[in-house]
Amino acid sequence: MPKQENTKQKIVEAAIDLIAEQGYKGASVRKIARAVGIRESAIYNHYENKEAILKSIIGQIFETPFEMKEIEEKAKRGKPFLREFIVAYKLVAFDKKKEKLFRVLINELFQNRALRESFLQEFHQKDIKRLSQAFFVMMQEGLIRSDDPMFMAQEFLAPLFYFRLQLSLTKIDKQSTTALSTIFERHVDFFWESVKIG
Amino acid sequence: MPKQENTKQKIVEAAIDLIAEQGYKGASVRKIARAVGIRESAIYNHYENKEAILKSIIGQIFETPFEMKEIEEKAKRGKPFLREFIVAYKLVAFDKKKEKLFRVLINELFQNRALRESFLQEFHQKDIKRLSQAFFVMMQEGLIRSDDPMFMAQEFLAPLFYFRLQLSLTKIDKQSTTALSTIFERHVDFFWESVKIG
DNA sequence: CCGTAAAAAGAACGTTTGTTCATATACAAA
DNA sequence: TTTGTATATGAACAAACGTTCTTTTTACGG
Structure with a gap:
């Protein structure tokens, strides 16, 4: 399943939803993963860590x-x-x-x-x-x-x-x-x- | 050591400090207790739970x-x-x-x-x-x-x-x-x- | 059709979380 | 001095946390 850039975007979008609702601390990696439809470990194929997701979101603001x-x-x-x-x-x-x-x-x-x-x-x-x-x-x-x-x-x-x-x-x-x-x-x-x- | 209403106020004040800096989720019961100088279990002699501390703070706002x-x-x-x-x-x-x-x-x-x-x-x-x-x-x-x-x-x-x-x-x-x-x-x-x- | 590499799953890790409970200590009233 | 009560401790809990690792699945180029 190479080059599914789609997922990376889904992660950010799910993270935005969750952080908007529950804040950064409330948006756990597991919650984000569940919203995307993958396991938490799969997140790390797209982002180095949780902080990196936030950084990407801040860029969008x-x-x-x-x-x-x-x-x-x-x-x-x-x-x-x-x-x-x-x-x-x-x-x-x-x-x-x-x-x-x-x-x-x-x-x-x-x-x-x-x-x-x-x-x-x-x-x-x-x-x-x-x-x-x-x-x-x-x-x-x-x-x-x-x-x-x-x-x-x-x-x-x-x-x-x-x-x-x-x-x-x-x-x-x-x-x-x-x-x-x-x-x-x-x-x-x-x-x-x-x-x-x- | 009965009637040390002092402690209850210390807890709220420490909580305000911590929530102002790190948010409600970031202000853990243990951090609050450490700031007051007591153990986390002692907190529950003064407040039913963590939420009750927040409620008391919201009242002050x-x-x-x-x-x-x-x-x-x-x-x-x-x-x-x-x-x-x-x-x-x-x-x-x-x-x-x-x-x-x-x-x-x-x-x-x-x-x-x-x-x-x-x-x-x-x-x-x-x-x-x-x-x-x-x-x-x-x-x-x-x-x-x-x-x-x-x-x-x-x-x-x-x-x-x-x-x-x-x-x-x-x-x-x-x-x-x-x-x-x-x-x-x-x-x-x-x-x-x-x-x-x- | 096969090999490769990306992406997923699953289990595990060490921490930290909020909360409970049994116990110990201190102080006021009896 | 004894009793009762308020307050503290320390250990324990189940759950959730971020992250890492190994293994399996998937999709595409040759």
């Missing part, structure tokens, strides 16, 4: 979820740019796989140093830098009030993270998410009202 | 951190009220014990249903209701623009949570928190600029 081309150009339109950003953000937040990875992130944030650093740098800094660029353009165009673009980007993004967490928590217990479905758009409206000129 | 009297009255002053709120919030965020409990919260948020529900209700709803009351007054007084007070409260609080998480993460790896020390006040300034009238 920060794969660029969406990128925006021509930020400078689009930013000139003001609010529609933020709307577009939110659409992309919601796409990620509501994506099943990405949501699981989000849970893994929260679960292991305080246990895994590499995860922490990636979070503060990638997840955080990257989006902030991109957005601050856009806000800078909007200020130059006289669309929004003058302020520190970096801080403004942070103020725009921070609630998104919180809403995403709320969404994730609500979904677990299968509670209704209707109150949360429009919250992202409302945020854009509120924010634009906060910074727009005229 | 949502003990009202600070309460504000005369909200209606103070809210009329506008921005100074928000300043005061932030001072109280920072007091909690920078408190050593409370910070540990915050880590416990994040660590176990996805594992413990009771914790999730308390978070969404207490942590969230309670602060929001209180703040929305204040914003409602401010709107009546013509200090801030008219909007849904509940949503405005959410917009004010969400970044605080995110900043608190950032603070906690940064502290773990003993990185510099100077960039974060003034972020709470900057948030108030930004927010007030966003909603004030005139």
Whole structure:
């Protein structure tokens, strides 16, 4: 049975499911194997050890979820740019796989140093830098009030993270998410009202 | 050696330390006992089982951190009220014990249903209701623009949570928190600029 | 059809886990 | 001083843990 790359992927996916639900410590090698349909010893044909599985998952968390081309150009339109950003953000937040990875992130944030650093740098800094660029353009165009673009980007993004967490928590217990479905758009409206000129 | 209530508290405190650092699964009964200076079997003289220790900790997480009297009255002053709120919030965020409990919260948020529900209700709803009351007054007084007070409260609080998480993460790896020390006040300034009238 | 190599199974290992139980010790009340 | 109770110990348990090893099964290239 050579070259069944399929299995390796199944292992990671089962691991994501389990770590999202029960954390890294709760996702035992035996549980992962059972979910895949193999014995625990077979896992080690694909990964050196349990830690290696986690490492591969952490890599996936920060794969660029969406990128925006021509930020400078689009930013000139003001609010529609933020709307577009939110659409992309919601796409990620509501994506099943990405949501699981989000849970893994929260679960292991305080246990895994590499995860922490990636979070503060990638997840955080990257989006902030991109957005601050856009806000800078909007200020130059006289669309929004003058302020520190970096801080403004942070103020725009921070609630998104919180809403995403709320969404994730609500979904677990299968509670209704209707109150949360429009919250992202409302945020854009509120924010634009906060910074727009005229 | 009857009535040494002291030990019971030592156990909880050691458990908080360990769960904050290594999560519930990582904080074994033996580790907790060793931290207290007793054997693992002695733990069971004070708590029925490991779960009972966690339950007692969860109770502490949502003990009202600070309460504000005369909200209606103070809210009329506008921005100074928000300043005061932030001072109280920072007091909690920078408190050593409370910070540990915050880590416990994040660590176990996805594992413990009771914790999730308390978070969404207490942590969230309670602060929001209180703040929305204040914003409602401010709107009546013509200090801030008219909007849904509940949503405005959410917009004010969400970044605080995110900043608190950032603070906690940064502290773990003993990185510099100077960039974060003034972020709470900057948030108030930004927010007030966003909603004030005139 | 056979040989090879990848992937699986199965058993075993040394630890650690949460919990129980019988026993010992210390202290307050009688 | 005796008795009772709260608290500690130390040994033991069954189960689960990550990992390693040997052996068997499988699939493909020659």
